[in-house]
Amino acid sequence: MSSSPYPIVAALDALTGALFLLTALGVVATRQVLASLQLFIMQSLLLSLSAFLLGIASSSVHLFAVAAITIATKTLLIPWLLRHTVSAEVYRTREVERVLNIPISLLLSAVLVVLAYVVAAPILSAVEVPFARINLPLGIAAIFLGAFTVAVRREAVPQLLGLLAVENGVFFAGIAIVPNLPVIAELAAAVDVPVITLVVGLLTRRIHTRLGTTSVGHLSALREH
Amino acid sequence: MELAAILIIPAVASCLSLLPLGRRFGAPITVAASVVVLILAAHAAVQVTRSGRLNALDEWLTCDALGALVLLLVALVGFTAALFSWGYIAKRSQHGARNIQRYYGLYNLFVLSMLAVPLLANVALMWIAVELTTLLSAFLVGYEDTPEALEAAWKYVVLTTLGAVLALLGFLILYWGSRVAGFEPFTWVGLVDAAPHMPPALLWPAFLLILVGFGTKVGLVPMHTWLPDAHSQAPASICALLSGVETTTVLYVILRLFPVIGVAPGLDARPWFIGFGLLSAGIATLLLIYVRDFKRMFAFSTVEHMGIILVAAGLGGADAHLGAAYQMTGHAIAKSFCFFAAGFTVMAVGTQDIASVRGLIRTSPIAAIALMAGGFAIAGAPPFAIFVSELVILRAGLTSGHYAVIAALAFFVVVAFCAVMFHVNRMVFGAPGPRTAALAMPGSCKATLVLAAIPLIAIGLYVPAPLQDLLRAAAAAMGG
Numbered sequence: 001m002s003s004s005p006y007p008i009v010a011a012l013d014a015l016t017g018a019l020f021l022l023t024a025l026g027v028v029a030t031r032q033v034l035a036s037l038q039l040f041i042m043q044s045l046l047l048s049l050s051a052f053l054l055g056i057a058s059s060s061v062h063l064f065a066v067a068a069i070t071i072a073t074k075t076l077l078i079p080w081l082l083r084h085t086v087s088a089e090v091y092r093t094r095e096v097e098r099v100l101n102i103p104i105s106l107l108l109s110a111v112l113v114v115l116a117y118v119v120a121a122p123i124l125s126a127v128e129v130p131f132a133r134i135n136l137p138l139g140i141a142a143i144f145l146g147a148f149t150v151a152v153r154r155e156a157v158p159q160l161l162g163l164l165a166v167e168n169g170v171f172f173a174g175i176a177i178v179p180n181l182p183v184i185a186e187l188a189a190a191v192d193v194p195v196i197t198l199v200v201g202l203l204t205r206r207i208h209t210r211l212g213t214t215s216v217g218h219l220s221a222l223r224e225h
Numbered sequence: 226m227e228l229a230a231i232l233i234i235p236a237v238a239s240c241l242s243l244l245p246l247g248r249r250f251g252a253p254i255t256v257a258a259s260v261v262v263l264i265l266a267a268h269a270a271v272q273v274t275r276s277g278r279l280n281a282l283d284e285w286l287t288c289d290a291l292g293a294l295v296l297l298l299v300a301l302v303g304f305t306a307a308l309f310s311w312g313y314i315a316k317r318s319q320h321g322a323r324n325i326q327r328y329y330g331l332y333n334l335f336v337l338s339m340l341a342v343p344l345l346a347n348v349a350l351m352w353i354a355v356e357l358t359t360l361l362s363a364f365l366v367g368y369e370d371t372p373e374a375l376e377a378a379w380k381y382v383v384l385t386t387l388g389a390v391l392a393l394l395g396f397l398i399l400y401w402g403s404r405v406a407g408f409e410p411f412t413w414v415g416l417v418d419a420a421p422h423m424p425p426a427l428l429w430p431a432f433l434l435i436l437v438g439f440g441t442k443v444g445l446v447p448m449h450t451w452l453p454d455a456h457s458q459a460p461a462s463i464c465a466l467l468s469g470v471e472t473t474t475v476l477y478v479i480l481r482l483f484p485v486i487g488v489a490p491g492l493d494a495r496p497w498f499i500g501f502g503l504l505s506a507g508i509a510t511l512l513l514i515y516v517r518d519f520k521r522m523f524a525f526s527t528v529e530h531m532g533i534i535l536v537a538a539g540l541g542g543a544d545a546h547l548g549a550a551y552q553m554t555g556h557a558i559a560k561s562f563c564f565f566a567a568g569f570t571v572m573a574v575g576t577q578d579i580a581s582v583r584g585l586i587r588t589s590p591i592a593a594i595a596l597m598a599g600g601f602a603i604a605g606a607p608p609f610a611i612f613v614s615e616l617v618i619l620r621a622g623l624t625s626g627h628y629a630v631i632a633a634l635a636f637f638v639v640v641a642f643c644a645v646m647f648h649v650n651r652m653v654f655g656a657p658g659p660r661t662a663a664l665a666m667p668g669s670c671k672a673t674l675v676l677a678a679i680p681l682i683a684i685g686l687y688v689p690a691p692l693q694d695l696l697r698a699a700a701a702a703m704g705g
């Protein structure tokens with residue numbers, strides 16, 4: 001952080017990163033589907049806040065664009081899409097049965113966060129980039145936690161939110177390591193996320209109408225005998 | 226200019242087939258569009274073989290020999306699968322015109338996304354194209370609307386998207402590396418230029434993330450679990466696209482990394498290619514023995530073949546890479562044919578269970594002959610192309626001294642051959658069961674089997690000179 005010319009911005013970014021990680025942990029641990037969605041929206045807001053802070057530090061218009069795109073797609077468009085594709089009944093769902101119980105999930109999550117720092121260490125020691133020291137390990141941690149969410153949650157919407165949390169993690173790391181990503185790539189990513197949501201949301205609706213459940217973790221007709 | 230046209234035509238066809246003009250409209254539009262795309266792709270491939278590279282739209286679209294080969298395969302299977310869809314989807318759709326229109330709308334977009342992968346010069350845009358192949362085909366996988374099909378579609382979307390997002394981090398790190406090295410254009414050519422100057426600590430995690438992330442979509446073991454589900458539950462025409470060319474298209478992206486890592490000092494991608502390849506081929510072979518569903522059988526065979534191609538790429542050298550390019554071609558043609566035969570069989574007997582199909586040669590001779598030919602072709606019997614390409618790969622591995630790898634690979638190939646032929650034999654011969662009601666098969670499906678059989682038989686016996694040049698140039702593009 002000593003390499004950063006903006007110590008206050010770096011401190012604020014570190015705080016944002018810590019809260020970002022907390023929301024990722026929250027998505028792993030929450031039982032309520034609706035609460036998971038709210039945590040995801042909070043996580044996306046923190047992502048765009050971090051992009052904004054980094055944009056100030058590196059005076060990069062690109063990062064302001066990322067912040068704006070993130071707010072528009074992830075905090076407004078995605079919740080709207082989900083409300084319109086997935087029925088209200090799904091939102092009221094409370095997961096009774098999980099693959100792992102919450103204390104064990106959180107314990108494993110802690111291990112994953114440590115692992116993220118271990119994975120990021122060799123990259124950080126090779127290349128010196130301000131803010132990457134904060135954002136890269138936390139981004140990788142969010143990726144691990146999101147993937148872990150997909151694995152332990154059985155409801156369809158939390159699995160989708162885990163997927164989108166992985167995407168948030170990638171971008172949380174991305175804004176620090178490639179602050180000048182071509183605009184075309186940002187726009188493409190901005191299109192991609194709502195399409196994922198739309199497809200998964202519609203699929204969830206069809207599974208719900210066809211099978212009367214959205215507990216996709218229990219679908220196991222297809223396997224080797 | 227044909228590169229731009231190749232992308233525009235399916236987009237137009239998609240819009241046209243969504244027009245509410247009844248259930249008979251989408252199929253001919255799609256077939257006509259795919260014929261034009263196939264001709265343009267063949268023309269582009271010829272030009273690429275002559276001039277080495279084709280650029281269009283201010284170098285936003287580009288195509289070298291390896292890209293042209295993939296483009297040609299996607300266009301070919303895009304055409305045969307469209308023709309097969311014509312009769313198959315009309316017969317299998319109880320839900321009326323609206324669903325059929327949606328099918329063709331998505332079908333054209335799905336083919337478009339696969340055509341875009343080898344054409345887009347910008348690597349970030351190419352990533353989007355790969356991701357779109359999943360999202361656009363999700364509803365095609367779940368088209369039959371059975372609980373199994375929806376389950377398969379769910380696993381397909383969630384797992385391959387997860388993989389693609391991991392690969393995205395890999396691509397961002399690659400971009401970071403090329404910026405650190407002081408190179409700007411984020412293209413495959415630019416990456417090969419930048420790779421020697423990139424810090425290995427960036428290049429290596431990027432490579433692993435992309436290999437594992439996109440390896441999920443290729444169906445590499447242990448990320449393959451979704452593949453047999455999706456490739457067995459989708460309609461046969463979509464299975465032909467998924468198994469025949471979607472896997473190949475994503476494998477193409479992984480193969481593109483090989484020359485990038487190859488020029489970086491101190492890094493070696495080969496052990497990873499060979500390791501993942503052998504693991505995939507081995508596990509898939511094991512699963513092939515115990516498989517009970519014949520569409521799943523062909524799906525596991527895809528995992529096996531992706532493994533073989535990856536091993537061939539990892540062996541290195543012009544001969545092994547020629548074998549890999551030839552195997553990609555042979556696999557795309559044979560696997561799509563196998564799924565047409567499987568779809569035909571499903572229509573004839575109404576089940577995918579191997580054990581309940583007996584004496585197919587008497588009840589449905591066309592299905593039986595097609596299944597037999599497809600089985601021989603995909604298992605690698607002479608005179609089919611896969612026999613030749615596997616021989617080329619095995620010989621190349623022996624000349625370069627990879628005895629243990631080749632011994633294992635040869636063992637898997639032989640066991641897989643026996644397993645596939647054992648299952649096909651049980652279905653084709655023997656006393657037919659009680660279900661003997663002969664159904665009238667759609668003419669377009671029969672036509673597809675005949676048309677798709679031409680390249681299936683032809684390229685095993687004789688590879689025409691232009692295709693030979695293309696394969697050699699594609700092998701050269703995979704790097705040394």
